[in-house]
Amino acid sequence: MTTLAIDIGGTKLAAALIDSNLQIRERRELPTPASKTPDALRAALYALIAPLQGQATRVAIASTGIIREGSLLALNPYNLGGLLHFPLVQTLKDLTALPTLAVNDAQAAAWAEYHALGGEYRDMVFITVSTGVGGGVVSEGKLLTGSGGLAGHLGHTLADPHGPVCGCGRVGCVEAIASGRGIAAAAEGALAGCDAKTIFSRAGQGDEQASRLIHRSARTLARLVADVKATTDCQIVVIGGSVGLAEGYLALVEHYLAQEPLAYHVELLAAHYRHDAGLLGAALLALGD
Ligand code: ADP
Ligand code: BMX
Ligand code: ZN
Numbered sequence: 494m495t496t497l498a499i500d501i502g503g504t505k506l507a508a509a510l511i512d513s514n515l516q517i518r519e520r521r522e523l524p525t526p527a528s529k530t531p532d533a534l535r536a537a538l539y540a541l542i543a544p545l546q547g548q549a550t551r552v553a554i555a556s557t558g559i560i561r562e563g564s565l566l567a568l569n570p571y572n573l574g575g576l577l578h579f580p581l582v583q584t585l586k587d588l589t590a591l592p593t594l595a596v597n598d599a600q601a602a603a604w605a606e607y608h609a610l611g612g613e614y615r616d617m618v619f620i621t622v623s624t625g626v627g628g629g630v631v632s633e634g635k636l637l638t639g640s641g642g643l644a645g646h647l648g649h650t651l652a653d654p655h656g657p658v659c660g661c662g663r664v665g666c667v668e669a670i671a672s673g674r675g676i677a678a679a680a681e682g683a684l685a686g687c688d689a690k691t692i693f694s695r696a697g698q699g700d701e702q703a704s705r706l707i708h709r710s711a712r713t714l715a716r717l718v719a720d721v722k723a724t725t726d727c728q729i730v731v732i733g734g735s736v737g738l739a740e741g742y743l744a745l746v747e748h749y750l751a752q753e754p755l756a757y758h759v760e761l762l763a764a765h766y767r768h769d770a771g772l773l774g775a776a777l778l779a780l781g782d
Pocket of ligand 3: 648659663
């Protein structure tokens with residue numbers, strides 16, 4: 494059994510062939526098209542999977558957005574160039590004629606990271622700090638998806654009632670401040686127009702504004718972690734995404750979490766599967782594990 498796993502993020506698309514002992518054989522990446530129309534995403538997905546699909550027996554998708562009845566419904570459409578709705582499972586079935594499942598990207602990554610912990614913890618939460626801020630909750634060994642797919646959308650909890658408007662329509666969501674897009678949106682002057690990756694490298698060169706923006710993100714994320722501890726009493730929080738995995742970021746979140754009262758402290762860990770957690774989680778769900 495070989496799974497064609499696909500990870501659809503706000504910035505990049507990834508696909509890989511994964512065998513039944515969870516080994517990645519081939520992996521490809523393309524940028525996510527920023528377009529309101531589903532056609533652009535369909536074309537990009539086709540270009541991504543065409544060299545791989547012939548070797549696969551099924552498709553497993555981890556995607557940004559609420560995944561409901563096989564379709565992607567954007568909670569924050571700005572992360573996808575304004576795209577509101579995309580028939581994920583139907584599109585991939587049409588392209589490959591293979592059995593296909595789809596799940597939210599952070600929920601999928603949570604499942605992979607839960608497995609990587611080897612049964613040591615029954616309650617864990619995964620948070621991705623990437624284009625947006627996503628989350629997946631495993632409670633008593635069970636992945637929570639919710640009745641409509643919304644469970645774990647931790648990036649859309651309140652960080653600051655006077656904060657920026659989030660693409661989901663709320664004011665002051667964690668995502669609007671802490672995510673890659675949130676970091677970039679707050680940049681001014683010499684950093685205006687830079688993406689989060691550039692802002693991290695400027696911070697490394699000693700730029701004070703860049704460093705302030707990263708601290709603001711990490712402080713906001715630490716408060717989210719404290720809220721998550723209070724809500725779930727999880728034993729561990731695993732952090733992923735390109736911002737979450739950036740050098741020094743997790744240490745900053747730990748620094749700010751240490752300033753919260755002891756009851757809200759929880760062990761933090763960088764994602765074991767790094768940038769492949771979503772791909773591997775979707776493959777695991779397809780295996781029924
Ligand atoms: P996706 O959201 O598509 O899953 P990523 O996890 O790569 O993709 O997150 C994309 C965000 O991470 C963008 O805001 C980008 O600027 C930022 N980013 C990418 N690489 C790095 C890096 N090395 N350090 C810090 N931020 C990064
Ligand atoms: C947004 C939301 C979540 C997603 C999270 C991380 C959309 C399109 N996405 O909060 O479903 O899990 O971003 O997504 O509404 P990523 O693209 O940053 O990986
Ligand atoms: Zn929001």
